[in-house]
Amino acid sequence: MTQGKRVIVVGGGLAGLAATVRIAEAGTPVDLVSMVPVKRSHSVCAQGGINACNDVARQQGYSEWQHMDETLYGGDFLNHQPPVYEMTHWAPRIIDLLDRMGVPFNRTTEGFRDLRLFGGSLFKRTHFAGASTGQQLLYGLDEQVRRYEAEGKVTKYEFWEFLAPVMDEGVCRGIIAQDMRTMEIRSLPGAAVVMATGGCGLIYGKSTMSMICNGAAAARCYIAGAPLGNPEMIQVHPTAIPGEDKCRLMSESARGEGGRVWVPRKKGDTRDPRKIPEAERYYFLEEKYPKYGNLVPRDIATREIFWVCQEGLGIGGGNMVYLDITHLPRETKDKLAAILEIYETFTGDDPRETPMKIFPAVHYSMGGLYTVYTPEERPPVPGDPLPGVVGLKHGAPDNMMTPLKGLYAFGELNYQYHGATRLGANALLSCIFDGLFCGLSVHNYALEQPASSNSTAAFQQAAEKEKQKAQKLIDNQGEHNPYELHQRLGLEMTAAATVVKEESRMQQARESVRQMKQQYKSIKLADAGGWTNQNLMFARALGDMLPYAEAILAASIARKESRGSHYRSDYTQRVDDPFHKTTVVSYDSAADEPKIDWEDIPLPMVPLRARTYGKVEG
């Protein structure tokens, strides 16, 4: 047992909760820190499902190996292979475990877990629980954490914000955190710290992510010395419902069932869409891609929608196009009921009657904190086509540890598993896998640590630094409004570094972000109070989003090729030599700039091959 030692987990989504369960089970008590009650974490937003090889698919020729291959192919081979091998081979037992935890997976007539077809595979390998799989999985893990909480093995710090890791002589000894209600800033010592704080969508202003997914926690680790891996890899979903407050996903099944994408031929046409005659509608996907029409691959759809709006043909000249299902028969509309209701709830318009207005939106961060692992060579299991394979060594203390000793990164924050693009229904899997598989690594690492740290001075210093930083923000008497600055950051990042990237536009964005950093120095808060000051928390996070945005831009500029989600209009091809490499971005604190290094990606099992989705016919 770990006498007196505790571990800190920051973030209570799937990755954080799975880690908490595994670490507490192994015998190390956990302090769980989260900005929201963990049951309200962003994982609840996932709808589709969770991938795993299963008995039915297996009998049809599917295997864990094939799941791995799909994940690597989807990720355009930017993913490290041993972690993907281990994740996909663990997937079936993860589903079993969630099933035992009572997650209400949909069932077949005989009472087995039901399966559905999802992108990137020809086999049914996606398990689901109604239309809110992420919510159901999160609740299943939340319940197990509650059980350990009842046993005194988990202490929750909900409505607490992570401010910084505490480093002492190169080792992470805990964190500084702030109570978001009382504003108390304090240190929390921990034998290890697991960061599981999700994606960075808010850097793009509006995304499909939740309001806490601002990337600030990642940026704080980056500034403290933990490098980022592939921060340029940001997934954009082609069809989201743009909202004033956020973008909400509109499932691809709307197009799958016959939905048509169009804009008025006349620029800035303000007519009611239903009154625009057929001849005056521009079905641009169908015209440009007669063979695939509205069902072109996701990245192409995303780029075409983006371009048509750039040309000024978007609805009313803005950034939106019509996704029209009004012409479909009633039975088809009924089949789409669940997703159509989401549209109606948040727009007030009935998509059965009026065409939906959609636009691509930032959806997932494949990149994140850079981590390492211990590979393990072993004999194959059934389905593996090689005489020897490479997985992860279970329990090795460094699995998914950042180069900052004792600081781990799990879940969406971890740059591993998805490479240059993530397959649908693989996110929930990677988050839970990180927590369950690598939780033991954290426990083992904690065991090796001295019983008590002598880092009192480091803690005091770090806490003092955060107190001063907060006070400085409160006292600042400048002219810039943090919300306005954030809005500009979002617009600039969305314009320069999402769907289509190009050198000069990104250089321009880098320059604007540099200016914003200057302007940030003279922001003024509207609230100088010392109680539940959300203004302060927002402004502080903004200050951390700016260097993260610079890292995204710098990496996007440096990667002079197109790969997965990273599409360069000036370099449209994948270029393996020299870009089949991980972009490792470290923070140069002296220059206050990102610094880029390239790291080779070993290919121990599957050789590189071209990614040719959608080009097989013809």
Place this chain on the structure above:
Amino acid sequence: MSQTETTSKRPSRFTVRVKRQDDPRSAPYFQAFELEYRPNLNVISILQMIAAKPVTTEGKQVAPVAWDCNCLEEVCGACTMVINGKVRQACSCLLDELLAPGRGASGEIVTLEPMSKFPVVRDLFVDRQRMFDNLLKIKAWVPIDGTHARGPGPRETQEAQEERYAISRCMTCGCCLEACPQFTKDNMFRGAQIMAQAMYFNRHDTGKQLKDQRLDVLMGEGGVHDCGNAQNCVKVCPKEIPLTEAIGRAGRQITVHAIKKFFNAGK
């Protein structure tokens, strides 16, 4: 009515009244903000507009309004508040719906208040810890052996899955408790949310190992017997969870449980 027609009938500006409270101990007060009308606003975006420019209708610069939110897709439960007298999520509450004709005398005014059954942290941000504490009390979990590989969980019919899934969509938002006349800030009543959750776990093959312990809690103070059967809970639940049905089932399970306990008492 088309979007364009709807929009043309909209006011150019509208007023939002917010019930404010600086901290848990101070007295509440109202403040009004006048905002520019835009199509597709929801209550969250209204609050974001106020946060960006917190100036009242009197032109006074004030501290921004504090509120709780996260997913903005009506699935995390965080942004629950009382809007024009009705408890609901701010994210799925559209301004056009609030301003629709025939919405009562409030006219162009939107009133935002914190939930009244929970302690206020600040402004519209309340502390719903009591709901999570109750989940602890009723042992809201399935007592699995551990995380090691032990094969699948118990098989289940699709019918049973649907029954459980309906309850498992509960996002601990607190609407049912806000609307309940029996649930007050100071009493012990546990409310519909927890009765439904207890039934959710009692319905599961492994979860029911703790059934008796859950029923002991629901038999005690603040349990099922304190329900006044007003049935408000089921009317305000945003996820349409069959709450009254769950309370009914809890009552029946308790009756059987009490009889069993009575006969076992002598042993």
